[in-house]
Amino acid sequence: LCLFLLPLCAMSMLSGWVESPGYPRGYPPDASLNWSRCAPPGHTLALTLTHLDMEDSDGCENDALEIFADGKQIALQCGEMSFEDLDSTVNPSLLSSVEGCLSLSFRSDYSNTKRHTGFRGFYMLQDFDECEEDPDNGCTQFCHNYIGGYLCSCRLGYHLDTDGHTCTVSCTEDLSGTLRGVISSPSRPGPYAEHAHCSYILSVEDNLELLLHFTGEFDVEQGPDGQCVDTLMVETSSGTQGPFCGRVPPSPPLRTGSHHARILFNSDGQGSNNGFTIHYRTTTKTCGGIVTSNSTLAPQQSEYHQGDTVTVTCDLGSVLNTGDKEYESTCQRTGEWSPVHRCERE
Structure with a gap:
């Protein structure tokens, strides 16, 4: 039958009686007993002494009952005690750790002046809550x-x-193809969820740039040392902005410089902060006022739009590798200049 009920049979083997040699008639001189049992996962092992009648001596030097939990002595007994005394003073401590072991060692010396019946105890598994x-x-x-x-x-x-x-919460969302929208921390406007690991993906046409505007209350947990406990970051192919935290949001608009971005938010297991709200939108990419170093542009503007053409002139002391001093470059739909030739120092 135990072949079919092996787990139950194993449990039943971990309960029963342990007693001194010759109990209850009395233990002989020079007797010894070593006993040990271990608890399975999710359980502890408890021992209840129901009887104790042994030779008494100072420090239990003559006859002794030693009890160990996980290899550490938890009781040293000798003499005589009633069950009521055992149950109130000794038994409460006779407990192993979870998946731990109980063991005992009994010994008697070479002679006793009177007969002693010894000890008896019942051991059993206990579920650990x-x-x-x-x-x-x-x-x-x-x-x-x-x-x-x-x-x-x-x-x-x-x-x-x-x-x-x-x-945790499900807060991973692919918003690719949307030109504008709103992203909020989980449970907004209330405190955001603990153990959140959120990822919001934004992706639009390569001639557009994503702009982020933080609106309303910004409240992301920050430590007393100013370091971010919870983090909000913006990742693009050119790098990462952030982490952002505290109560002051990034100045609007937060320019990503890219048509593809991933917004990452992570929280720990505690706190009651109210999070963030981001309104995202797009704008047509523009080219910056620098094509290459060691040069100037004509006409000069802070930004250029698709199709704008400029003359790139190398600064005094710099020339193109072709030997020329200038060339024309055009702003592309992706916000990049083409062609780009470097002005090298002579």
Whole structure:
């Protein structure tokens, strides 16, 4: 039958009695007993002494019962004690850790002046309630105990992460192709969710640039040292802007310089900050007022639009690798100049 009920049979083997040699008639001289049992996952092992009648001596030097939990001595007994005294003073401490072991060692010396019946104890598995007794169980929202283990669950709107403990929110969104819109922290306008790992992807035509405007309250957790506890970042092919945090948003508009951006928001497991709201839009890409270093442009403007053509003249002491001093370049739809030739120092 145990072949079909192996887990239950294994559990039943971890309960029973342990007693001194010859109990209850009395233990002989020079007797010894070594005993050990270990608990399976999600359990502890408890020992309850129901009887103790041994030779008494100073420090239990003659006859002794030593009990260990996970290799550490937790009791040294000898003499005589009633069950009531055992149950109130000794038994509460006879408990292993989760998946830990209990062991005992009994010994008697070469002679006793009178007969002693010895000791008897009952050992059994106990379910360990990780939810109530283990503050480090890892569940960030709800914890549910069952015999041999526990599981975590989440409030409505959250989902359990792959670690089986962390509750997080689904806040990854691909907004490619939209020219304008709004991105907010999870649960806005209320405090944002803990353990959030959000990624918002923006992608438009390559002749457009994405602009970000922060509106309303900006409140992303920042530490007393000024370092960001929770982080908001903007990634583009040319680099990363941020992290942004605190109560002062980036000055509008935040120019990405790109037609493709990823907005990343991460929060830790605590705090009650209200987050952010971003309005994004696009504008036609323009070319900057520099084509290459060591040169000037004509006509000179702060920015140029698609199709604008300028004359690039190398500064005094610089020439093109062709030997010329100037050439023409045109602003492209992608916001880049073409062609671009470098003015090298002579």
